[in-house]
Amino acid sequence: MESRTGFAVGGTAHAEPVSVPELLARSRTLCTPPLRATVARLAAPMDTVAAYHFGWIDRDGTAVEGDGGKAVRPALALLSAQAAGAAAEVGVPGGVAVELVHNFSLLHDDLMDGDETRRHRATAWTVFGPAQAILVGDALATLGTEVLLDAGDTGGASPADAARAVRLLTTATRHLIDGQAMDVAFEQRDSVTVAECLEMEGGKTAALLAAASAIGAVLAGADDKVSGALQRYGHHLGLAFQAVDDLLGIWGATEVTGKPHWGDLRQRKKSLPVAAALAEGGAASRRLAEELADPKGRGEEPEPELAARAALIEEAGGRAWTQEEARRQHTTALAALDEVPMSDAVREHFVALAEFVVVRER
Amino acid sequence: MESRTGFAVGGTAHAEPVSVPELLARSRTLCTPPLRATVARLAAPMDTVAAYHFGWIDRDGTAVEGDGGKAVRPALALLSAQAAGAAAEVGVPGGVAVELVHNFSLLHDDLMDGDETRRHRATAWTVFGPAQAILVGDALATLGTEVLLDAGDTGGASPADAARAVRLLTTATRHLIDGQAMDVAFEQRDSVTVAECLEMEGGKTAALLAAASAIGAVLAGADDKVSGALQRYGHHLGLAFQAVDDLLGIWGATEVTGKPHWGDLRQRKKSLPVAAALAEGGAASRRLAEELADPKGRGEEPEPELAARAALIEEAGGRAWTQEEARRQHTTALAALDEVPMSDAVREHFVALAEFVVVRER
Numbered sequence: 194m195e196s197r198t199g200f201a202v203g204g205t206a207h208a209e210p211v212s213v214p215e216l217l218a219r220s221r222t223l224c225t226p227p228l229r230a231t232v233a234r235l236a237a238p239m240d241t242v243a244a245y246h247f248g249w250i251d252r253d254g255t256a257v258e259g260d261g262g263k264a265v266r267p268a269l270a271l272l273s274a275q276a277a278g279a280a281a282e283v284g285v286p287g288g289v290a291v292e293l294v295h296n297f298s299l300l301h302d303d304l305m306d307g308d309e310t311r312r313h314r315a316t317a318w319t320v321f322g323p324a325q326a327i328l329v330g331d332a333l334a335t336l337g338t339e340v341l342l343d344a345g346d347t348g349g350a351s352p353a354d355a356a357r358a359v360r361l362l363t364t365a366t367r368h369l370i371d372g373q374a375m376d377v378a379f380e381q382r383d384s385v386t387v388a389e390c391l392e393m394e395g396g397k398t399a400a401l402l403a404a405a406s407a408i409g410a411v412l413a414g415a416d417d418k419v420s421g422a423l424q425r426y427g428h429h430l431g432l433a434f435q436a437v438d439d440l441l442g443i444w445g446a447t448e449v450t451g452k453p454h455w456g457d458l459r460q461r462k463k464s465l466p467v468a469a470a471l472a473e474g475g476a477a478s479r480r481l482a483e484e485l486a487d488p489k490g491r492g493e494e495p496e497p498e499l500a501a502r503a504a505l506i507e508e509a510g511g512r513a514w515t516q517e518e519a520r521r522q523h524t525t526a527l528a529a530l531d532e533v534p535m536s537d538a539v540r541e542h543f544v545a546l547a548e549f550v551v552v553r554e555r
Numbered sequence: 556m557e558s559r560t561g562f563a564v565g566g567t568a569h570a571e572p573v574s575v576p577e578l579l580a581r582s583r584t585l586c587t588p589p590l591r592a593t594v595a596r597l598a599a600p601m602d603t604v605a606a607y608h609f610g611w612i613d614r615d616g617t618a619v620e621g622d623g624g625k626a627v628r629p630a631l632a633l634l635s636a637q638a639a640g641a642a643a644e645v646g647v648p649g650g651v652a653v654e655l656v657h658n659f660s661l662l663h664d665d666l667m668d669g670d671e672t673r674r675h676r677a678t679a680w681t682v683f684g685p686a687q688a689i690l691v692g693d694a695l696a697t698l699g700t701e702v703l704l705d706a707g708d709t710g711g712a713s714p715a716d717a718a719r720a721v722r723l724l725t726t727a728t729r730h731l732i733d734g735q736a737m738d739v740a741f742e743q744r745d746s747v748t749v750a751e752c753l754e755m756e757g758g759k760t761a762a763l764l765a766a767a768s769a770i771g772a773v774l775a776g777a778d779d780k781v782s783g784a785l786q787r788y789g790h791h792l793g794l795a796f797q798a799v800d801d802l803l804g805i806w807g808a809t810e811v812t813g814k815p816h817w818g819d820l821r822q823r824k825k826s827l828p829v830a831a832a833l834a835e836g837g838a839a840s841r842r843l844a845e846e847l848a849d850p851k852g853r854g855e856e857p858e859p860e861l862a863a864r865a866a867l868i869e870e871a872g873g874r875a876w877t878q879e880e881a882r883r884q885h886t887t888a889l890a891a892l893d894e895v896p897m898s899d900a901v902r903e904h905f906v907a908l909a910e911f912v913v914v915r916e917r
Contacts, residue, residue, distance in 0.1 A: 236733040238740065301693065305686040324667040324739050327689060328732055331663065331696070335729045338700060342722050356718040360704050367697045370690055371598040377686050378600065 220268035274409030284409025286344035300330035365404035372396020399431025433522035439464035470511030582630035636771030646771025648706035662692035727766035734758020761793025795884035801826035832873030
């Protein structure tokens, strides 16, 4: 059978998921085939570089068994179409488009940040060179727009709604770039304020989750009130996610040892717990500021020194503040859902996905 | 007074230009202010990096007197609006958008190619670092889409025509990226075919000139027949421009000495004269192929050796073929204009701009 999106949909795809794993599986089932077909439009060798980056092939070109990531953003896009009363399939071009933009940013960020691994694999720029990482990133961002315009041309959405979806995604992309620019600039500084940190994370993490949470609804013709509320859900969910990520970046345990790895402290990353601790102003806060301003030993601190620094951050209230911040943002995200009339099943899925995104252990 | 585009337009801007310098001056007068206002939307420090790249400030932030380039693409965008019977001002968002995409590609290409100067100035990545060049390029591409959507939202164009313009620009951007990807891949090879070279140049140079030549007409609501013919004009004009550029890359005289600089030969660039000479197959052609396959002395050939290589290319017919190719493409570009009903004045401007683009000496 043929869905409104123009993508063939199996008969079982309409069965309503009842769990987060099922929600994510549905999102991969519906979005991965059109995502792969879209990426296959790229001229060689960019198609290969992109397939490697997405985890579909290894560096020798051999197909890899794997699901290419959790697909949370596409799952939100599908749910948002349902929130607007449409079939999940109407959100598919939105899910594909946000995944393309997300991966554009990963390709460019890994290169800018000099990161050599991602999800236990060598990053694309280390395998294929910086030029390919730049080019393929550029191409994926462009494809994101094309996929949405295609939906408008082939009847998956009205042309006007497709254009609104392009606007939503384009604005999010620019906020994403602004966030990455702030993050790059932070590396040259000893400290940042909580407000600066939240603004950076609002761009780098929350903007695309906000777009993902509304893009299916926009494609389904939802009005600005519905789209705005769903964006707020995604925005605050993104900030909650990032607060948790920042906590795990310091106190998260490694999978091997089960002990904290202090990774973000090693890199002197200006994350929320650090910014909050620096803002507190007490004795531990001032001691932390002195240590971070000291260029000596940067990046080479021994384990006990990093553990002591983590204790300083905790003493200055950075850990508790960030835990509270994650709860606040999570609550605000859920409150935004109340502004949108939707079926109980869809609302439960949004709530469950939020829980899944915020409650992680490493 | 306020034009249909929402940009304020001076009373004299409506006077019809009679010469190419006047055409280009009008294009700068109409497009540079909105271009600068759009770039100013970027978060710091990206706004500074972009302003430096466009030539509006020097590396210390001091304002620079200058016009920021010839503005051929915006001039084509304005003319194409007129070709569709609209005021030149209707093409302004299109002119701004193509200039944004053009400069996105320059920022990224300079970094990928390792080019340290452009128009006698240090390239942005050498001044501000690779991360800023990547980020600002990404941001300019995104702004290109935003400017067109803005035109649809503020009445400069109908929303449907704005979406068509986004599609036109997005498709051109992807061809631009494909062309650059081919160019990067060519660097690893000893030879390329004429067809490969034309395909690369069709993407890297012609795609955006084609979009520029039609985007004003699309914003003005022209049908696909008019838009298609104007795109063909721009496409063939781009190929003619690149053929001339390839000739100048080998036999162009330096401004200082007046003697050929053999620049592209020094870099062993696979340009049209080289590809055509390699395809010819005679004695000179075979000798050229041997030299280019020999890694010895690459990039360090003394002047007389480069002069001898240029003579081989000429003997194998590469120079004459490329001159003929430039004429063919120029003629084909002008023929496409005949398919579009437009005023004699507008047609003469298209013809004059084509002459200006193709006839250069260095």
